[in-house]
Amino acid sequence: MESRNRLLLLTLVLSTTLGLGGCSLLHWPFHKKPKVEAPQTEDQAAAEEEAEDADSTPPRVIDPNVARRKIKVPKIDNENWEIGAGMGFMTIEDFGTSSTYAAQINYHVTEDFFFRADIGQSTAGRTSFETLGGNIELLTGDERRFTYYSLSLGYNFLPGEVFLGRKLAMNSGFYLLGGIGSVKFAGDNRLTINLGAGYRVLPTDWLAIHLGVQDRVFDSDLLGETKVTNNIETLLSATVFF
Amino acid sequence: MEPSITTTRSRRLRRISFALALVFACSLPVASLAKQTEEEKAAKEAAAQEKLLQVFVSEPYLELSTGPGRGYPVFHVVEREASVDVLYRRTDWFKVRDEQGVEGWARARDMRRTKLADGSPFFFNLGDRAGFTSHDWELGIGGGDYGGANLINAYGAYSLTDNMAVELTLSQFLGNSSNGYKAELGLIHVIVPEWRVSPILELGTGIVYTEPRATIVLPQDRTDQTAYAGAGVRAYLTRRFFIRADYRWHTIFTSRDDNQELEEWKVVIACFF
Numbered sequence: 001m002e003s004r005n006r007l008l009l010l011t012l013v014l015s016t017t018l019g020l021g022g023c024s025l026l027h028w029p030f031h032k033k034p035k036v037e038a039p040q041t042e043d044q045a046a047a048e049e050e051a052e053d054a055d056s057t058p059p060r061v062i063d064p065n066v067a068r069r070k071i072k073v074p075k076i077d078n079e080n081w082e083i084g085a086g087m088g089f090m091t092i093e094d095f096g097t098s099s100t101y102a103a104q105i106n107y108h109v110t111e112d113f114f115f116r117a118d119i120g121q122s123t124a125g126r127t128s129f130e131t132l133g134g135n136i137e138l139l140t141g142d143e144r145r146f147t148y149y150s151l152s153l154g155y156n157f158l159p160g161e162v163f164l165g166r167k168l169a170m171n172s173g174f175y176l177l178g179g180i181g182s183v184k185f186a187g188d189n190r191l192t193i194n195l196g197a198g199y200r201v202l203p204t205d206w207l208a209i210h211l212g213v214q215d216r217v218f219d220s221d222l223l224g225e226t227k228v229t230n231n232i233e234t235l236l237s238a239t240v241f242f
Numbered sequence: 243m244e245p246s247i248t249t250t251r252s253r254r255l256r257r258i259s260f261a262l263a264l265v266f267a268c269s270l271p272v273a274s275l276a277k278q279t280e281e282e283k284a285a286k287e288a289a290a291q292e293k294l295l296q297v298f299v300s301e302p303y304l305e306l307s308t309g310p311g312r313g314y315p316v317f318h319v320v321e322r323e324a325s326v327d328v329l330y331r332r333t334d335w336f337k338v339r340d341e342q343g344v345e346g347w348a349r350a351r352d353m354r355r356t357k358l359a360d361g362s363p364f365f366f367n368l369g370d371r372a373g374f375t376s377h378d379w380e381l382g383i384g385g386g387d388y389g390g391a392n393l394i395n396a397y398g399a400y401s402l403t404d405n406m407a408v409e410l411t412l413s414q415f416l417g418n419s420s421n422g423y424k425a426e427l428g429l430i431h432v433i434v435p436e437w438r439v440s441p442i443l444e445l446g447t448g449i450v451y452t453e454p455r456a457t458i459v460l461p462q463d464r465t466d467q468t469a470y471a472g473a474g475v476r477a478y479l480t481r482r483f484f485i486r487a488d489y490r491w492h493t494i495f496t497s498r499d500d501n502q503e504l505e506e507w508k509v510v511i512a513c514f515f
Contacts, residue, residue: 073358074293076366077330080515107381109513110369110481111311111333115383117396151383151396153511159311171309180385180394182414188455189414189421191392202309205337241332 079241082106082114082208086237092146092185093220093229096125100146102235112156116177119149120233124185127223138222143186146231148216150181150194162201171202183218183231190218196233206241295328297356297364304356306346310335318344326356334369369482369515375435376404377514382486386508389492391417393508404435409446422452424468432476442488444472450494467495470506486510 083105090100102120109115124144130136158174177196182189196214203209216231299320306318310332318340320326326338326348334350356364367373380399387393392415399409407430414423428446446469453463474488487509494502 074295076295076328076336078515079330079332107513108333109483109515111335113481113483115381115513117383151394153383156311159309159313161308161314169308171311171314173311179383182394182416189416191394191416 079206080108082108082239082241084208084210084237084239086210086235088233088235088237090120090122090146090234091232092122092124093231094127094223095144095146096127098122098125100233100235102233102237104237104239106154106239111159114154114156114175116152116154116179117149118152120147120235122146139186146183146185148181148183148192150179150192150214150216152177152179152181152194154198171205173200174198175200177212177214181216183216185220186222190220192216192218208239208241210235210237210239212237295358296325297328297353297358298323298325300357301352301355304348304352306338306340306344306348307335308346310337310347314347318346328353331366371438371478373482374478374484374514377401380407380409380512380514382510382512384486384508384510384512386506388413388415388506388508389417389504391415391420393506395508395510397510397512399430405432406430407432409444411446411448418455420452420454422450424448424450426468426470428470439475439477442474442476442486444470444474444488444490446470464497466497469493469495472506476512482513482515484512484514486512 083103085101085103087099087101089097091097100120100122102118104116104118107115122145124139124146127138130138154175154177156173156175160172161169162172163169175198177194177198179194181192181194183192184190194214194216196212198210198212201209212233212235214233214235216233218229218231219226220229221227299322302322304320304326305316306320307314307316320338320340324341326340329337329339329345331337331350335347336350336353337345338348338353339345350366350368353364353366354368358364367377378401380397380401382398383396385392385394393413394416395411395413397409397411399407401407409428409430411426411428412423413426415421426446426448428444428448431443431445432440433442434440448468448470449465450468451463451465470490470492472488472490474486476484476486478484488507490506490508492504492506494504496502
């Protein structure tokens, strides 16, 4: 009887030992609870994280490291300048009409406005007084040279197209001009005010043909009393945009 | 669709090579034709390396007009996602060529809404208030008074910063006793560039050439050095235009015993770009 009790007790102890060991291995009955970690210092945590990053590179489905296409934006050509030359007639008050040669440069600021600088030269003819009076010469040859320049603001006010036949259309436009400048005539420099208008036709986008008329007004005291003179310039010119 | 930057011969180079070919054809004997074609080949290679910017239409369509102005009719549209090559710009219009080779003018406002090959917006400067605050170049013409004489002047300035610019002024003055020319190089300081109307300060030096009027007997023509300090205002008008009015106090370092002092005031209409 005693030995049976002892056997029973030993079996119980053995099964308890084994059973508890098994439970501790399987974490039963706390297997669903999160494992409580011992509090760490920050340094330790950081060191661990670093180690984790170093040895674990998880496979990625999408690789975000796509090489970015580098776009180098080429410089866009600005074609706002227009340069050219022309010839025409200059009517110098009291001195008749003679040929003139001129050069101009324009800067287009907007589609409506542009700046123009122009320079020209003509030679004055003879006054009626000189013609009728015989051998009278009011001015020497050098003094008859009529050299002028002006700085103007232009306004494109009637843009349009001209049609040559059925197939060809060319851009065109009227413009108004106004500005100030100077004229060297009869050995003297004078301030001029210039007002005018022009018509421009563009056979291509870079070439323009201008027909323009400008009145260059200045005070002259050449024939005794000071008076306002109007000098009309009519010019046909060709310009190139660049 | 593969975004790319296409290479095309530039128009200007084509024009130059055409002019060159014309000159060669006129001036050189036929024997030198071989050399000419070699030079043309070199010019062609150089042109091929120049790249054109390609942009993509991101709005439903991009309208192309026959001319660079608001009145010119729209003759072609480029569809969304299609590309255009930017040939050049004139004022607020861009000359572009589409994939079919159709060339036309597109408005700057519409071009602002296109995208580059990498999807980033196509950015360029527009003539507006922001451009007035911060720009590279200024160009202006004006008139005024220089020590009692009429003054005509033109100036160009390059901005070093928004506040500071270097300017070159060329002037002619026409007076009762003397005429002359002057060229001056100076600095402009814009005190508040963000403001629509801002005060400016000026400092500079230059040379002045004076010739006495023929009717008055005076010493002969002379060239002197001059220096000035000035102040004024600049005010934004519209688009790319602004007006500038200033006063300058000049000291002319004459060869005589005393320096000459002169006052100048002027009003200038100018543009920035």
